[in-house]
Amino acid sequence: MAARGVLPAKFTSNLEEADAEKKKAFIESITSGNFHNQADKGAESAISCMMAREAAYKRREVSWDDIMKAKEVYDPKIDLNKLK
Numbered sequence: 001m002a003a004r005g006v007l008p009a010k011f012t013s014n015l016e017e018a019d020a021e022k023k024k025a026f027i028e029s030i031t032s033g034n035f036h037n038q039a040d041k042g043a044e045s046a047i048s049c050m051m052a053r054e055a056a057y058k059r060r061e062v063s064w065d066d067i068m069k070a071k072e073v074y075d076p077k078i079d080l081n082k083l084k
Contacts, residue, residue, distance in 0.1 A: 050074070 029036045047067055054070075055062040 026036065047064070051062050051064065051067045054067065
């Protein structure tokens with residue numbers, strides 16, 4: 001199927017603008033002392049992914065408590081000393 005007489009739509013992204021705004025907000029948070037600490041949101045997101053993966057592997061419902069009580073160790077083998 002083809003549309004005749006219509007130019008293809010050009011995709012535009014606001015990513016460049018968004019990145020600039022993120023940088024501005026980050027610097028402002030430092031200079032104002034109102035730091036952006038989203039570690040709790042990152043941890044919650046990661047644990048939610050672990051919970052979904054375990055539920056898929058086990059083919060049953062897995063609760064938040066199940067994941068928090070699990071004795072599994074997740075080691076990505078990342079040398080954090082390289083980030084210094």
